[in-house]
Amino acid sequence: MCMLFKFPQPDLKKPRRRGWPDPELARALAPLGKKVMLRYWLESARLALLWGSAAAVALLALSRLWLFSAFIAAGIGAAVALLAGGLRVYLRPDALTLVSVADLAGLNGSAVTAYRLLEQRSGDDWARAAKNEVMTDCRDKSPALAEGYPVIPRPKSWGGVWLLAAMLLAYTFLPNPLAAYRTSVRQEREALKLAAEQARSAVELVKDVKIKGNNILPDDVRKQMASLPRDIKNSGDRQEAANKLETARWQLDQARAVLGMTAKKDLERLAAGWGKMNGKEWQGLAGALRKGDSADIDRAVQVLEKAMLKADDEKRKQIASALYSGAGAVSDPALRQALKDAAGAALDAGRRSGGKSANTAGQGDAGLAAAAGALSGALANAAQTAGAEAALGSASASLAALAGGLAGGGESGNMGLASAGSAELGGSGGAAADSGFSSDPGPPGSGNDAGNGSGGDGDGSGRGSQNGGATGNSNGNGSGVGNGGQGSGGSGAGRTGSGLNMVYTPFLPGEGEKSRVAGQVRQGQAGNEVSLESSPTALGALRPYQEVYGRYMAEAHESLSRAPLPPEMENLVWSYFSSLGEENGE
Amino acid sequence: MVQELIELNEDYKAHEETTTHDKLTGGGDAAVREVLEKAGRRLQEMEDAIGAVIIGQKDVVHQVLIAMLAGGHVLLEGVPGLGKTALVRTIGGVTGLGFRRIQFTPDLMPADITGTQIYDAKSTGQPFKFIPGPVFSNILLADEINRATPKTQSALLEAMQEKTVTVGGAGHPLPEPFFVLATQNPLEMEGTYPLPEAQLDRFIFKINVSFPTAEELAAIGNLTTGADSPVIKKVLEPGEMLQWQQLVRKVVVVKDIMDYAVQLVLSTRPDSPTASEQVRRYVRYGSGPRGLQALLLGARAEAFRAGRASVGYEDIRKVAAASLRHRLLLNFEAAADGITPDTLIQSMGV
Numbered sequence: 001m002c003m004l005f006k007f008p009q010p011d012l013k014k015p016r017r018r019g020w021p022d023p024e025l026a027r028a029l030a031p032l033g034k035k036v037m038l039r040y041w042l043e044s045a046r047l048a049l050l051w052g053s054a055a056a057v058a059l060l061a062l063s064r065l066w067l068f069s070a071f072i073a074a075g076i077g078a079a080v081a082l083l084a085g086g087l088r089v090y091l092r093p094d095a096l097t098l099v100s101v102a103d104l105a106g107l108n109g110s111a112v113t114a115y116r117l118l119e120q121r122s123g124d125d126w127a128r129a130a131k132n133e134v135m136t137d138c139r140d141k142s143p144a145l146a147e148g149y150p151v152i153p154r155p156k157s158w159g160g161v162w163l164l165a166a167m168l169l170a171y172t173f174l175p176n177p178l179a180a181y182r183t184s185v186r187q188e189r190e191a192l193k194l195a196a197e198q199a200r201s202a203v204e205l206v207k208d209v210k211i212k213g214n215n216i217l218p219d220d221v222r223k224q225m226a227s228l229p230r231d232i233k234n235s236g237d238r239q240e241a242a243n244k245l246e247t248a249r250w251q252l253d254q255a256r257a258v259l260g261m262t263a264k265k266d267l268e269r270l271a272a273g274w275g276k277m278n279g280k281e282w283q284g285l286a287g288a289l290r291k292g293d294s295a296d297i298d299r300a301v302q303v304l305e306k307a308m309l310k311a312d313d314e315k316r317k318q319i320a321s322a323l324y325s326g327a328g329a330v331s332d333p334a335l336r337q338a339l340k341d342a343a344g345a346a347l348d349a350g351r352r353s354g355g356k357s358a359n360t361a362g363q364g365d366a367g368l369a370a371a372a373g374a375l376s377g378a379l380a381n382a383a384q385t386a387g388a389e390a391a392l393g394s395a396s397a398s399l400a401a402l403a404g405g406l407a408g409g410g411e412s413g414n415m416g417l418a419s420a421g422s423a424e425l426g427g428s429g430g431a432a433a434d435s436g437f438s439s440d441p442g443p444p445g446s447g448n449d450a451g452n453g454s455g456g457d458g459d460g461s462g463r464g465s466q467n468g469g470a471t472g473n474s475n476g477n478g479s480g481v482g483n484g485g486q487g488s489g490g491s492g493a494g495r496t497g498s499g500l501n502m503v504y505t506p507f508l509p510g511e512g513e514k515s516r517v518a519g520q521v522r523q524g525q526a527g528n529e530v531s532l533e534s535s536p537t538a539l540g541a542l543r544p545y546q547e548v549y550g551r552y553m554a555e556a557h558e559s560l561s562r563a564p565l566p567p568e569m570e571n572l573v574w575s576y577f578s579s580l581g582e583e584n585g586e
Numbered sequence: 587m588v589q590e591l592i593e594l595n596e597d598y599k600a601h602e603e604t605t606t607h608d609k610l611t612g613g614g615d616a617a618v619r620e621v622l623e624k625a626g627r628r629l630q631e632m633e634d635a636i637g638a639v640i641i642g643q644k645d646v647v648h649q650v651l652i653a654m655l656a657g658g659h660v661l662l663e664g665v666p667g668l669g670k671t672a673l674v675r676t677i678g679g680v681t682g683l684g685f686r687r688i689q690f691t692p693d694l695m696p697a698d699i700t701g702t703q704i705y706d707a708k709s710t711g712q713p714f715k716f717i718p719g720p721v722f723s724n725i726l727l728a729d730e731i732n733r734a735t736p737k738t739q740s741a742l743l744e745a746m747q748e749k750t751v752t753v754g755g756a757g758h759p760l761p762e763p764f765f766v767l768a769t770q771n772p773l774e775m776e777g778t779y780p781l782p783e784a785q786l787d788r789f790i791f792k793i794n795v796s797f798p799t800a801e802e803l804a805a806i807g808n809l810t811t812g813a814d815s816p817v818i819k820k821v822l823e824p825g826e827m828l829q830w831q832q833l834v835r836k837v838v839v840v841k842d843i844m845d846y847a848v849q850l851v852l853s854t855r856p857d858s859p860t861a862s863e864q865v866r867r868y869v870r871y872g873s874g875p876r877g878l879q880a881l882l883l884g885a886r887a888e889a890f891r892a893g894r895a896s897v898g899y900e901d902i903r904k905v906a907a908a909s910l911r912h913r914l915l916l917n918f919e920a921a922a923d924g925i926t927p928d929t930l931i932q933s934m935g936v
Contacts, residue, residue, distance in 0.1 A: 100842070109843050109898030116840035117896075129615035129622075130838040130896035 018096040021118040026095070028138040029111060031146035033098050036105075039151045044088035046161060052081025053164035060171035064178060077168075102138070106145045110137035192241055195402050196233035199245065202398035203228055205391045206252065211384045216259065216392070221251050238406040245403035246549070249396050256392040263385035266330035267292070270379075273329060277322055281307040292387055294380035301379065305372035308346045309365060320346040323375075330382075338371075338378035345371030552577070618895055625830055626893035629655075632680055632821045639676045639816045640669055641809060642802030648891075649793050649908050650677060650767070655887035657831045658790020658880060659746050659766035661731075661781075661912060668795045669806075670769045674727040679818030681827060683724035683763065690734035692777065696741030700751045701758075716753055721745050724761055728768035732778040739785055742766065746788045763827050783871070783915065790880040791905070792912035794928075830890065837886040838896040847885070847902050851878045853934055854914055864933050868920035873913040880909040906936040 020026040026033070056077025063073060093101065095115070102111040114134040117127050176182075203225045209216050217225065228248050235241035267289045275286035281304045288296035308319050323343035327336045349365040556577055560570050629651060636647050646662070650673065653660045662670045671687065678685030688699060701719035720726065721742070731739060745751055749760045768789070770781070786792070798806060809816055839847075852858040855872030856865055865872070884905030885897045892901075911927040920926075 103899065108900045109840075109896075112842045113838065113840045113896045113898070116842065117838070125615050125618050126836045126895055127838055129618035130894075132615060133619075133895050 017094040020095045021115060024135065025099075025111075025114050025118055025138065028114075028135060029098065029102050029142050032102050032105060032142045032149060035146050035149045035151055036093065036098055036101050039149075040088075040093055042152060044085060046158060047088060048081045048085035049161045050164065051084040052077045053161060053168055055080035057164050057167045057171060060168070063171075064176060070172065070176075102142070102145070105149055107138060107141055110134040110141075114138055188237060191238060191406065192233055192235055195241055195245070195406055196229040198402055199232050199248075199399065200229040202395040202402070205395045205398075206388075209388045209391045211259075211388055212381065216388045217251075217255055221255065224248065224251065242403040242407035243549070245399045245406065249399040249403065252392050252396040252399065256389060256396065259385055259389050259392070262331045263382045264389055266332050266335060267379075267382055267386050269329040270326045273325055274322060279307065282322070289379065289383070292383040294383055297379045297383055298376045301372050301376035305368060308349060308368060308372075316346045316349065320344070332378075332382060335378040335382050338375045342368075342371040342375040621833060622890065622893045622895060625833065625890065628821065628826065629830075629891055635680045635819045635821050636673070636676050639818055640673050641805040642798040643669060643673065643795065646673065646793055646795055647677075649791055649905075652884055652887045652891060652905065653791045653793075653908075654681075654763070654765055654827065655830055655834050655890060656790055656880075656883035657763065657834075658883060659768070659788060661786070661789040661792045662767060662769045662795050663772050663792060664769070664795025665773055665797070666771055668797065670795055671727060671729060674725065674767045674769075676818055677767075678725045680820060681725070681822045682820045682824065683765075683822075683827070684761065685725045685727070686720040686723035687727040687729060688720050689729045690731050690738070692733060692735060692779075694734045694738045696738050697753075699738065699741050700745065700753055703754045714754060716756070716758065718758065719751075721751060722758070722760060724763055725765045725767060728766055730770060731768040732770040732780055734779065736779050736782065739779065739781060743785060743788065763831065786912045787874070787876045789912060790883065791908040793908055794911075834883070834887045834890045837889050837894070839882060839886065840896070843897055843899060843902065844882070846899060847878060847881050850902065850906060850934065850936065851881060851910070854910055854930070862930075862933060864925070864930055868916050868923070868925045868930060869914055870917045871915040873910050877910050877913045881905060884909050903936050906934075907931050 056073050059068075059073035059076055060070060062068075063070065096112075099111040099115045103109050111134070114131060114137075117131040117134070120127070122128070206217060207222060207225055215222065225248060228244065231244050232241045235244060271286040271289040274282045274289070277283075277286075281300070284303055285297070285300040288300040304319070308316055311319060320343040323339045323346065327339035327343065330336050330339065345365070345368040349368045556573060560573060565573075632651065633644075633647060637644065640647060650660055650662075654677075662673075664670055674687075675685060688694070697719065699719050699721050701717050701722065703714040703716050705713060706715035728742065731742075745760060745764075746766050749762070749764050750757045751760060752758070766789075770778075849860055851873045853860045853862065854865060854869065854877070855861060856869045858872070861869075861872075881902060882897075885901035888901040888904050889895070889897045907928055910931055914927040914930060916925060916927065916930075
């Protein structure tokens with residue numbers, strides 16, 4: 001009976017709840033029906049608690065392996081409990097189910113027979129006799145059956161709920177070993193988010209910078225810059241973000257190198273020179289150059305032009321001399337030529353006017369106007385270039401600071417940046433520089449001659465030592481000992497306070513002092529030193545490994561794309577850089 | 587003899603039709619109630635009368651009466667000496683129905699059961715005259731039916747199913763009511779011919795006759811070895827049994843209870859989705875439609891016997907074992923594990 005007897009299950013696709021065919025049957029079964037429903041709701045509550053607790057416990061257990069908030073577990077557990085409860089409400093027993101339960105409880109088919117016969121409303125004598133018989137049976141037996149019907153059939157069935165509740169409490173109050181990790185991950189995310197915002201600010205500086213209407217950055221670089229904040233935010237960790245920042249910074253530096261990085265100095269020199277001149281036209285022009293605004297420069301040049309027209313011969317010579325001096329001070333050939341042309345035009349205008357003021361003569365000078373216009377254009381161009389350089393430099397510095405901060409695992413800024421001291425010619429002065437807490441030996445220093453030296457800036461203390469010769473050894477601590485002679489510097493490396501290895505960097509693109517290396521460029525040429533391009537760091541400076549790794553990587557990528565190397569060889573190169581990256585990651 | 591039985595049969599039919607018509611036409615449900623109550627009283631009287639002669643075996647007596655109400659034949663299985671023959675003889679006496687007994691032996695021929703034709707042109711004007719066999723009775727006791735050959739056993743098939751006998755190309759209807767109460771001994775299997783499934787299926791019930799208890803045994807000793815022989819009291823009027831058999835079929839079975847019976851029958855089949863693991867493991871063939879018929883007729887008769895107009899789950903359960911046990915063909919593994927059909931039927935929650 002138990003095995004074969006099954007409650008009518010509602011069709012979930014086409015739910016059809018069966019009502020009472022006759023209220024008389026409902027009344028007859030009411031005592032038992034109430035208890036059956038009470039038991040159903042208690043069982044529903046138990047199941048909802050059971051499933052909800054089970055879901056919450058399972059999720060909390062999972063949170064020990066895969067980190068997520070306990071609130072998620074609580075929310076999902078509550079949702080499962082509500083779902084189970086809702087499902088039980090939806091599947092609550094209808095009249096036919098209650099009838100079946102009543103039969104199972106002891107009515108032995110009388111209830112369902114009454115239900116069906118009342119439903120059919122047959123006029124057959126036997127059906128009516130059967131109906132009366134079973135209705136009487138239901139009325140007579142239902143109260144007695146209700147008395148013995150257990151509302152809570154098995155108290156032990158609540159054991160699962162209690163057990164799960166205990167587990168829930170344990171999981172809630174016992175500390176999660178992953179909590180610290182979660183905190184660090186959250187901090188990592190927040191740091192990346194903050195870095196992304198800062199990178200966005202840096203990118204904003206350069207994304208629309210134009211010279212003569214052309215954007216200073218190539219399209220592909222601009223796209224990379226535009227996506228940089230998102231890439232930073234989506235990075236797996238700080239190191240990856242630092243690499244991306246470093247690559248972006250390298251691209252900005254490249255663009256900066258293309259600009260030549262001389263415009264600002266040219267303008268500064270001109271402003272400094274002309275600022276010392278008497279006359280409001282010079283002061284105005286110097287001020288406009290310092291301000292860097294094209295319109296101001298144009299106005300100032302017009303004032304100068306007028307001044308030249310008004311000036312007498314002596315004054316024009318002074319103006320021409322100042323312009324010639326400016327031409328000698330600038331490195332931009334176009335600007336230099338424009339200054340020379342303007343100076344020449346001033347002198348020519350004097351000669352044409354015969355020593356009188358052109359304004360006095362009531363005539364303008366077309367040559368002077370053209371030269372002034374060319375000068376105005378050249379100066380405006382220089383101002384734009386200087387502005388672009390400044391923007392690129394600022395953005396590059398910001399990205400470098402961000403990269404350093406991320407790689408260092410904390411504050412922004414370059415950590416442990418060090419530069420080597422330079423040795424004096426012919427004297428003692430091998431340089432050793434170190435940064436950070438010295439502990440690990442760095443790459444060998446180099447120098448022609450040894451000497452004593454000191455230098456280096458950056459956090460930390462330590463001193464490198466070098467041996468004279470083609471290669472040097474350096475230690476975190478020690479003192480340099482070398483043979484006398486000429487030395488151009490040495491370098492030692494240590495570990496920075498932030499844990500970055502320092503590497504030797506011969507040249508970084510950017511504005512800075514020119515370095516000199518002793519020796520001849522080629523055999524047979526004169527001179528005993530070679531001057532290198534200007535660089536923001538002194539020759540042989542130590543830079544954090546991560547600061548230059550991305551740049552080397554990018555350079556390698558470009559070189560590989562240009563060089564017709566066999567694939568296997570390319571793989572070798574990539575393997576080499578990958579291994580460097582892995583080593584650094586350790 | 588045959589003529590007498592046929593006349594008796596006609597009387598029964600006429601009585602039944604009159605009684606049924608009188609009681610139920612226009613009488614409404616009150617008349618139904620009255621019929622049921624009267625039948626219940628009369629059947630109780632029958633059981634009491636049988637009980638006065640047959641000591642113990644109340645369940646067997648009850649089930650035999652249920653089978654008679656359902657109009658089916660019964661196979662009684664039990665060791666010799668348990669009163670099977672006496673039970674059948676007593677039932678015949680109490681019901682007032684004609685009773686014949688055939689002792690089945692290996693040399694028993696079909697004609698010994700159904701009857702035969704003899705040349706007798708003088709008395710009938712026809713060259714051959716049909717001499718009816720012992721099957722022409724209301725109650726036929728087929729004693730130790732498994733000792734006859736299959737050929738002879740099958741002679742009973744037509745009689746049991748169609749309630750006619752065909753001899754010499756002519757059909758001879760059997761008297762109504764017609765019951766076959768067969769017995770077989772489960773112990774002595776040597777020299778026997780187990781009944782084929784087709785023939786077993788024609789018995790509505792297979793009733794196991796168990797050994798009496800100590801008290802029952804003592805009562806049997808007293809009753810049968812004393813000076814006074816028990817007197818069989820005739821209880822039924824002619825035609826009553828036939829009337830009841832027709833009324834039994836009017837007992838209401840609602841869809842849900844019918845579904846329960848159907849599920850019960852299906853669960854005896856190993857290829858059914860509702861079959862239990864045990865059934866799948868031990869049963870070679872399960873019950874067929876005749877099993878369901880036997881189950882429902884038996885349940886209706888059980889309800890009728892209890893004076894009810896509708897069948898309940900309990901009625902199905904009460905007759906399930908007797909209706910289904912001989913329809914389950916078990917495999918060798920079941921025999922090796924000591925599994926019987928009753929074990930499996932009980933495992934179904936019956």
